[in-house]
Amino acid sequence: MKRLFKYFKPYKWQSALGPLFKLLEATFELIVPLIVARLVDVGLGQAVGGKYPNADSGYIVRTCLLLVGMGAIGFVFAVVAQYFAAKTATGVSAYIRKDMFKKIQSFSYRDIDEIGTSTLVNRMTGDVDKFQSGVNLFLRLFLRSPFIVFGAVVTAMIVDINSFPVFGVTVLVLAIVVFAVMGICMPLYHKSQAALDDVTLSTRENLTGVKVLRAFCREKEEEAVFDKRNEKLTKERTFVGVLAMLTNPLTYVLVNLGIVWLLYSGAIRVDAGNLSQGSVIALYNLMSQILIELIKLANLIVTVTKAAASGKRVSAVLARTPSLTVTDGEETGSLREKDKDFILFEDVSFKYHETGEKALDNVSFSLDRGQTLGVIGGTGSGKSSLVNLIPHFYDVSAGKVLVDGQDVTKKGMQLPLRERIGVVPQKALLFKGSIRENLLWGRADATDEELYAALKIAQAEETVREKGGLDALVEQGGKNFSGGQRQRLTIARALVRNPEILILDDSFSALDYLTDAALRQELAKLNLTTVIVSQRASSVQDADKILVLDEGKCVGLGKHESLLQSCDVYREIYLSQTTEGGV
């Protein structure tokens, strides 16, 4: 949470002025009972047999005008306070959102995998919003309520110093009751929240898995599970309710006990002539104010605690250090023949999780500039993991990855490295905007001719023409394009960059064989250093080198013909796709 304080710095004046004006307003509220007391004592004068012969009507009118005037000034103060509070809350949260977005963008692939997209989005939006309203309420009310409570006690002492025990004891007991009930209920609420999550899970799973669950005839059992969870939630909620409902009735009874005590001790002193009737009324009013404010305070604490929980979740994101390693790296360029070993893997091992199995196990290979590497293997054999190491999206667990003679972890290497590489990810993702905007991600200053050249190679010219040119709109995630169209556009996007290295991570899966072949032919003309990941033997068989992966291990490296001879896995893959009929 401390991390969030710095965001208040630009708003330090506003965040001080808000509560200050609120306190001024509250002070006025405390004075009101005193004025009413004066109205009774001075305006009405001495009572004679239940009558007030010395009443001063002018004084009464003036006093009431004063009450209205104070109400008006109080209103102005309150408005000013609300303004500063709102300014601070919205300003601070905008600042936090901006920083959070920046932070999230700096996260490595591993961070993203670990934290998960949906929770990041939730924290950026829902949690920041909750934090914002918490701050707003805090600035407006959090100081006000305790101030009024203690102010009322102090004012009561000014009216009559002897009333202190009554007020002191009442406030203390009230505070203990309010906080005790809250202290007991809050953890119970949290617990019931978990029960609600279970109910949600049941519901969602029965919707998403409806076909499977019906096919397995699990309806009755699922209903039983739901009933159990629903009952648990209801029981927990009911139980918390019984306790939480205690606050108001208990405080009400206690305050009235205090009032009786107050009237009793007041009566003794009025009887003795040491206290006026007006003062007794003032003390009574002050006591009532305390009750109202304490209950407000209790409700407020609930809201603020929730906001604080959100604040913590926000803070956790901001506190995280992106996990990508940066080293000084060794220069091996001098020993290297130019364009030789352009991409070099030296005994590379890689794990997604510290505890998990190796996704890549001791893989070594080298690729010269202009060569093409095909990577092939089964589901989960580590193909994507391998290519994700080239642009340093992940850190290796052991070994080294070098591009153009430089260790990819070398300081200052990341940005220039990624700019030299064109990546076509497995998931063909486009972003909301126009086709042109999407393609310009490759290179911001590319001309339309260059864009069309790239589209031509990617076999996507036709798609763009169909959609109405480069300005055609792309919906979020590229939903208005088919899988194959998206794939071709993402290939064009990578080509716009004129990359030195082109990485195609299973990028032809949604293309038919004809398009696949035409595309590969065009790409071959470019003479780029290319890494092609595929499940199709036909996509990699013309490569200069083919790397065969099986459960993270390199089980074959070489040309198509030699692998057919020497590598069982490769031969099996090839045969599974070329036996009569093919894929």
Next chain:
Amino acid sequence: MNKSVKSPSTLKRVLSYAKKYPFSLVGSLLFALLGVGFSLLVPVFIGDAIDCIVSGGVLWTKLFGYFWLILGCALGVGVCNWLSGVCNNRLSCRIVHDLRKDAFYKINRLPLAYLHAHPHGDTVARIVADADQVADGLLLGFTQFFTGVTTILGTLVFMLATHWLIGLVVVLVTPLSLLVARFVSTHTYQFFQSQTQIRGEQTAFTEEAISGLKTVQAFSQEDEMQEKFNQINVRLEKATMKATFYSSLTNPSTRLINNIVYALVALIGGLSVAQGNFTVGGLTKFLSYSGQYAKPFNEISGVIAELKGALASAARIFEFIDEEEEPSDEGNQTLENIRGEVTFDDVDFSYEQDKKLIERLSLTVSQGQRVAIVGRTGSGKTTLINLLLRFYDVDGGKVTMDGKDVKEVTRKSLRQGYGMVLQETWLRKGTVRENIKLGKKDATDEEMVAAAKAAHADGFIRRLGQGYDTLLSEDGGNLSEGQKQLLCIARIMLTHPPVLVLDEATSSIDTRTELKISDAFHKLMEGRTSFIVAHRLSTIQHAHLILVMEKGRVVESGTHESLLEKGGEYYRLYHGRI
């Protein structure tokens, strides 16, 4: 069917749920009423007590009498309010429980057509969030409204009876706060709207940016995205500021009016006391009454908003509960010892009325036959499967299993005869073990591992953090599509169903693994009827019967060789390699 006539109004219907808990309902209202009554008496006795405290001649006996009355009433308020709260809380929890239960049970009685046409998130929101809203809003709002109105009426009577002039002033001026609140809320509405709209924009952008972050980084677009984000962020800040600030004017404004009322009461009351026709204690009563009277007015706009929100939520839940169900199969025969003889007899079917899909389809599959269904996208392959398992009912003709119309047997007994693997995998939150054993809970671990091995899933499962005890997040979390399919296959390998249905079951699995799995499938299918939908034609060549579908009809059928020889649609598909 006219819905508006058939379904009673939402409020009535919520109350009909409350009827099941008459004690809680009556208790909640009764105790609330009693509580209000007591709470109206407390200021009266306090005022009277103050009148007894006169300098030089405190009326002690009377004063003590009032003390007991005050304490008694206060205790009455406390106890009644607590009991009313407890009843009310129980009532709302139970009602929400029942609403949720009805809605959840409804899921299993709805036709698949409904569930596929409606986004799941929306249904979840109805059962979870809307139900909560009903609990919080409707019942809280209901009692608050109830006590509010009784408080207003009670104080009204007391005030007018005590001093009609002051009473009249309070009665007439206080509702001004309602007008002010209304004025503020109508004028801030547009600010809230623009805030909501910009926030939606930002959420959409954030979601896109974060879910596509890997791509963003691959193209070093971080700065550009940040710039776009900042632009939205600045607009959001401005809109939020306006909405927050202007809406926060309500409280000070109503407080101002309450203060004016307070001053007026003090003025008229004070002057009346001076003239001798009112007491100081009476004035005190009035000052607290004016506060009590104002409170419901200040809260009323909030309460009404809550009520409206709750009713809207309740209506959404009822809308779901009222959806038309699948025809009941109660009293139908149960199928036993399924052999797996399936026929389609002149079947017509369409998902949408005006778009005919399957027309006059007939086919006979005998026990143990291996049937493959091929065809282009949208030709009706999956639809055929849906009719087999009676996920949908035919519009005309009939589907039979072992000679019995599937409409005349229970769905449960029919589906128990099938083992199914779909293209769209579904895994639940839980361990790998729980997921594999979904179809056969009492399977031993040895059986489970054997099934996983047959599905070629054992290897990758062991490489997960905790093997078979690895917790999968909802919908399979970080498993790849292919791995998920392997788990679903393992699930079926465990059940040994009489009839096997594979609907593009290996589409995300690499061809080499697929070949290996198909061996296991062959073993599993030995002597059993099976239906295989596939787009990779290599996987179905050994089928006894290949059905080629086009636009809802079977255009060709036969074995691989005979169809190739025929040179028709199958030949084109095969050589076009679709």
